[in-house]
Amino acid sequence: xxxxxxxxxxxxxxxxxVNTASAQVLTGMTADQLRAEIARLTKxxxxxxxxxxxxxxxxxxxxxxxxLRMKRGDSxxxxxxxxTFLSNAGVYPPSLITxxxxxxxxxxxxxxxxxxxxVSYGTPSTTGxxxxxxxxxxxxxxxxxxxxxxxxxGSLTTTTxxxxxxxxxxxxxxxxxxxxxxxxxxxxxxxxTVTLNITGSTCTSYSLDWGDGTPAIxxxxxxxxxxxxxxxxxxxxxxxxxxxxxxxxxxTGKAPLSEIQTVNTVVVESLPAL
Numbered sequence: 001x002x003x004x005x006x007x008x009x010x011x012x013x014x015x016x017x018v019n020t021a022s023a024q025v026l027t028g029m030t031a032d033q034l035r036a037e038i039a040r041l042t043k044x045x046x047x048x049x050x051x052x053x054x055x056x057x058x059x060x061x062x063x064x065x066x067x068l069r070m071k072r073g074d075s076x077x078x079x080x081x082x083x084t085f086l087s088n089a090g091v092y093p094p095s096l097i098t099x100x101x102x103x104x105x106x107x108x109x110x111x112x113x114x115x116x117x118x119v120s121y122g123t124p125s126t127t128g129x130x131x132x133x134x135x136x137x138x139x140x141x142x143x144x145x146x147x148x149x150x151x152x153x154g155s156l157t158t159t160t161x162x163x164x165x166x167x168x169x170x171x172x173x174x175x176x177x178x179x180x181x182x183x184x185x186x187x188x189x190x191x192x193t194v195t196l197n198i199t200g201s202t203c204t205s206y207s208l209d210w211g212d213g214t215p216a217i218x219x220x221x222x223x224x225x226x227x228x229x230x231x232x233x234x235x236x237x238x239x240x241x242x243x244x245x246x247x248x249x250x251x252t253g254k255a256p257l258s259e260i261q262t263v264n265t266v267v268v269e270s271l272p273a274l
Contacts, residue, residue, distance in 0.1 A: 042272070062088050063144035066154040070132040071124060074101040078154035082132065085140065086112055106130040112140075134213035172224075172253035174263055175199050179250055181266040189241050190270040196234040198252060203227035205257040210238050211246035211268070220257035227254065240270040 029037065064085045066078040080099040086092035092108035110130045114120035118139050124131035132140075141149045180195040198204060203225070207218040217236055240246060246268045253260035 063149060064137070064140040065144075065149055065151055067137065067149060068132075068153045068156045069134070069137070070101055070156065071158075072101050072103070072106050072130070074156055074158050075099055076155040076157045078156045079105065081154055083108070089115075091115065109136070112136075172255045172259055172261065174253050175201070175204060177252060177263070179264050179266070181248055181268065184266060185269045186271065187273050188243050188270045189239050189273075190268070191237060191239045192268055193235065193237045194248070196232070196236075196250070198232040200230055200232040200252075201227040201254065202230050203254045204230070204232060204252065205255060205260050206232070206252040207250070207257065207260070208234075208236070209249040209251075210240075211248055212240060212242070214238075218257060221254075222256050224255045224259075240268065243270050243272050245269045 062085055064082065066081050068078045070079060070082060076099060079101045080097060082101075083092055083097040083099070083105060086105070086108040087094045087097060089112055091111035092105070096104050106124065107130070109132060110120075112118075113129060113136060116139055118136050119127050119129045121127060122129045128135065141147060144150075176199040178195075178197045182193055182195075183190075184192070194208065196206075196208065198206065200206075203221045203223050204227075205219055205221045207216050209216040217234070248266040248268055249262055250264040250266075251260045251262050253263075
């Protein structure tokens with residue numbers, strides 16, 4: 001532990017020395033040279049943050065080497081990696097590392113979430129209890145270098161078993177719409193505004209998922225017949241507080257919410273603040 005602290009202080013001293021030396025020559029630089037110097041110092045700051053995160057990681061913390069969200073019914077190498085992670089944490093039997101996310105894996109995730117202060121009540125569909133989503137992945141990545149896993153996501157297969165009595169849903173009518181997301185790129189925290197206009201009706205359902213794990217904007221008409229024309233105009237603002245790329249997913253259709261499909265996606269990128 002003493003070695004880690006000394007190492008961390010050494011990095012900070014080096015960082016401060018570099019910045020002091022840089023400050024002495026800033027006044028004689030051109031605009032392009034200043035931008036290059038800012039980019040260089042930003043990289044130094046990112047390295048410092050990464051080293052500090054490593055020093056702050058709990059002793060013996062493991063790194064979950066996947067970025068994929070997982071739930072019951074999934075299978076693949078990423079589930080095997082998750083099960084191994086849970087087993088090393090003492091909340092999942094090593095004899096059940098199968099690569100399939102079943103009830104035992106869900107229980108293991110719930111035990112880990114409760115023990116690490118993520119969530120300890122509800123269900124996968126209500127609170128994410130037993131579901132490996134953004135908040136749980138973030139907590140499971142604390143043991144990674146820099147507190148974040150940046151390698152390959154791994155592999156995952158999602159399977160669903162339809163009911164024996166289920167019937168294919170009829171084609172859902174998608175009405176005319178316009179979707180605007182502005183801006184789509186900027187510094188963190190990034191505030192975006194979405195403007196949505198649908199030539200809709202009382203049968204129109206819609207959903208706008210921000211892509212960062214926060215609740216979606218949605219409306220469920222619950223029907224597909226006996227419709228009356230009703231234009232839909234929505235303007236909403238949202239703030240992305242973490243760096244990264246997020247996919248805004250828009251779904252709509254003249255049907256209940258459970259039947260509508262994705263009709264448009266927009267990628268939003270939140271960049272590290274200088």
